[in-house]
Amino acid sequence: MPLGPKVDFEVLTLPEQEIAHLASLPEVKQACDWLRVAEPKLAQWQMEMARIAAPPFGEAARGVWLAERFRELGLDDVSVDDAGNVLGAHPGQAGPYIALSAHIDTVFPPDTPLDIRLEGSKLLGPGVSDNGAGVIAMLAVAGALQSTAIHPRKPVLFIANVGEEGEGDLRGMRHIFSQQRWLESIAYNVILDGAGTDVIVAEALGSRRFEVTVRGPGGHSWSDYGVPNPIVILARAIEAFSRINIPQSPKTSTNIGVIRGGTSVNSIPESASMRVDIRSASMAEIERLEGAMRQALDESMATEREALRFGARHSTLAAEVAIIGNRPGGELPTDAHILRVIRAVDQHLDNPAQVQRASTDANIPLSLGREAIALGGGGRGGGAHTLQEWFDCSGREFGLRRILLAVLALAGVQE
Helix, strand or coil, X not given: CCCCCCCEECCCCCCHHHHHHHHHCHHHXXXXXXXHHXXXXXXXXXXXXXXXXCCCXXXXXXXXXXXXXXXXXXXXXXXXXXXXXXXXXXXXXXXXXXXXXXXCCCCCCCCCCCCCEEECCEEECCCCCCCHHHHHHHHHHHHHHHCCCCCECCCEEEEEECCCCHHHCCHHHHHHHHCHHHHHHEEEEEEEXXXXXXXXXXXXXEEEEEEEEXXXXXXXXXXXXXXXXXXXXXXXXXXXXXXXXXXXXXXXXXXXXXXEECCCCCEECCEEEEEEEXXXXXXXXXXXXXXXXHHHHHHHHHHHHHCCCCCCCCCCCEEEXXXXXXXXXXXXXXXXXXXXXXXXXXXXXXXXXXXXEECCCCHHHHHCCCEEEEECCECEEECCCCCCCEEECXXXXXXXXXXXXXXXXXXXXXX
């Protein structure tokens, strides 16, 4: 039988039957088989990586490990950029990149005991799910593409990025999109973060974080009594700020997560500080609450100056508000191509995922008006950001198949 003409397959209207056609291609079936057979290797990689400390601004050793895996899988142009992001590519025929990324940093300080172990189908230990699950899902998709005869029409860019957690403030993804090369050549962004398959993050939760510091002359609690006490000033500001109205809609939150100050019970401290987190679906609410926080601090400082006793020194009394994190908000239009893709994939897989708002690496491309979503890496996880974190590998294959189909639908496949 003569062969028909070569056909380029690319999902355009994305009804469920077109995704079904993509899933039926022999090379795609082969890739899904690879994902299932590779599970023991994936679990081993997950434990290896989780045993490498990767605190904010300390991800270099884990980056070296990721670069080795990218090369082992046969990705092209493997490199580490100035921020510490590890990049590699699977070639395509032409066109802009489909970016598949996962953050490699954790919330844990460098001296955290990394007792990573496997019990049954569960991996246990800090970082195994957030973001061990996301990083390994990214490696799994790279392995499936490199090990089969799939020919994407658009190239796929794999990014193991730094700086998603805490004070990292999305610095890895910010660096990617500050580079003109990637800003102009990435069409769609699929971010893998944590476990699960039930969520599509298509709305970026904006946040702003502050370190508020009050400084005074300090002194002895008896002989210098009456000298301004930075802890008292800060406490008064906290009390006032805690009474500010927080709306339920748009959903908004505030948190004071760290307080520092003082050296001994009989010393008036020279300084005190707090760290404040403000989040909202509305950037206007973030601005309002920042203003309320600053006003509470100003009023507390003014109250202290008015109440000075015994001619106490106050010339060195000062307050400072420093922004230590600023995550922009944004959201996909409801008719965005990438959102239609993942919904069609979920329809095909009978996966009832819901669109949610969260703070992820997707904040950066979404704030720039680019198409991006964040997905879980499959399996199940819990205890994120604690020493009791866990990840259940059973069922991971379903999540990996979901990610693979979404990436291939965005890239297009030459039959």
